[in-house]
Amino acid sequence: MEAYLQILVERDRERLAIAEGIEAMRAGRVRPFEEFDREFREQHGLEPRC
Structure with a gap:
């Protein structure tokens, strides 16, 4: 039951x-x-997009 409530909270x-x-x-x-x-x-040191 607790896991189900956690899923509902996350969806909300x-x-x-x-x-x-x-x-x-x-x-x-x-x-x-x-x-x-x-x-x-x-900011994250990633290569520029082509």
Whole structure:
């Protein structure tokens, strides 16, 4: 029963995160993927995309 409740809690967290992302998109709080990707790769020492 406890494992089942944990699964439900995790699913609800995921649902809330998705809802927040959709709201951010609707509010215009987004940036191009290319910009995010470039910054992420620089921060983590990854090679630039081709």
